[in-house]
Amino acid sequence: MKHLLSLSxxxxxxxxxxxxxxxxxxxxxxxxxxxxxxxxxxxxxxxYDGKCDAxxxxxxxxxxxxxxxxLMHDLYLLVRDTVKETPVYFxxxxxxxxxxxxxxxxxxxxxxxxxxxxxxxxxGLGMHELAKTLAPMALSCRFLDAWTLLRAPVLLxxxxxxxxxxxxxxxxxxxxxxxxxxxxxxxxRLFKKWxxxxxxxxxxxxxxxxxxxxxxxxxxKGKILL
Numbered sequence: 001m002k003h004l005l006s007l008s009x010x011x012x013x014x015x016x017x018x019x020x021x022x023x024x025x026x027x028x029x030x031x032x033x034x035x036x037x038x039x040x041x042x043x044x045x046x047x048y049d050g051k052c053d054a055x056x057x058x059x060x061x062x063x064x065x066x067x068x069x070x071l072m073h074d075l076y077l078l079v080r081d082t083v084k085e086t087p088v089y090f091x092x093x094x095x096x097x098x099x100x101x102x103x104x105x106x107x108x109x110x111x112x113x114x115x116x117x118x119x120x121x122x123x124g125l126g127m128h129e130l131a132k133t134l135a136p137m138a139l140s141c142r143f144l145d146a147w148t149l150l151r152a153p154v155l156l157x158x159x160x161x162x163x164x165x166x167x168x169x170x171x172x173x174x175x176x177x178x179x180x181x182x183x184x185x186x187x188x189r190l191f192k193k194w195x196x197x198x199x200x201x202x203x204x205x206x207x208x209x210x211x212x213x214x215x216x217x218x219x220x221k222g223k224i225l226l
Contacts, residue, residue: 001026003052007044008033009059009075009178010210036179038075042082050085058091059178059210064128066163071125073174092126100133103226107137114138114204117224122148122207124162125173130206130226135159144198148211149176153191155198199223 004027012033020027030052034040048055057079064071079088106112116139124131124143135141135158143162146154150169156162166173199205199219205212206226 001028002054003028003030005044005048005052005055006031007041007048007055007057009036009041009057011035036177038078041075042078045079045082048086049083052086054087054089055083056089056091060090060092061126061176061178062090062092062128064125064166066167069167069170071166071170071173073176075178100129103130103133117203118142118201119204119206120144120198120202122205122211124156124159125149125166126208126211127206131159131162134206138204142198142202144195147191147195148207149173153194 002025006029008031010033012035015032017028017030020029032044034044045055060075060079061073063076076090079090103112114134114137119134119138119141121127121131121141121143123145125145131141131143141158143156143159145162146152146156146165150172154165156165196219202223204224204226205220212220212225
């Protein structure tokens with residue numbers, strides 16, 4: 001029987017092990033979360049390497065190819081350097097493929113049109129491929145990466161500004177603690193009004209589920225969420 005490990009950097013609340021059926025075959029699927037504990041994350045990778053048939057890792061930031069630099073988070077490098085025997089798949093790869101395909105198909109069929117929309121990415125680096133797809137099509141495409149990731153109240157007004165910001169702060173972003181954006185610290189409280197204004201000025205808000213879920217639902221009332 002094939003054994004698949006689904007390992008999340010995020011919450012451990014949904015950790016489980018179950019048997020699933022796919023195309024007439026039975027698989028054991030083990031899902032584990034580490035609550036952003038990097039030592040535990042590394043320990044689990046080591047203990048399952050060579051002992052399961054595939055490892056799927058989620059909540060590790062994607063590799064971002066910029067004009068003058070390739071941005072790789074330390075956790076991505078940790079996975080690459082730790083797992084030697086078992087194939088590893090990253091959730092952001094699948095999300096990027098499905099997200100882009102779904103968006104383009106919806107546009108072709110007339111179900112989605114952003115030509116008159118102001119689009120706001122809470123993290124364009126976390127969804128860089130989608131940002132590159134939407135930016136040329138939207139009325140405006142702005143990015144809150146400086147705020148979401150670094151708690152700097154700065155709005156990046158186009159894709160070029162985002163990539164310049166990422167290049168300047170590359171090492172900081174590569175070493176970033178992934179649960180920092182979840183904390184309701186003084187910066188988040190001080191600039192709550194500023195953040196709300198940026199949301200209100202947008203028509204479409206784009207962000208990964210773990211970022212969206214760190215805010216109260218009413219913050220996005222009346223907005224299209226992608």
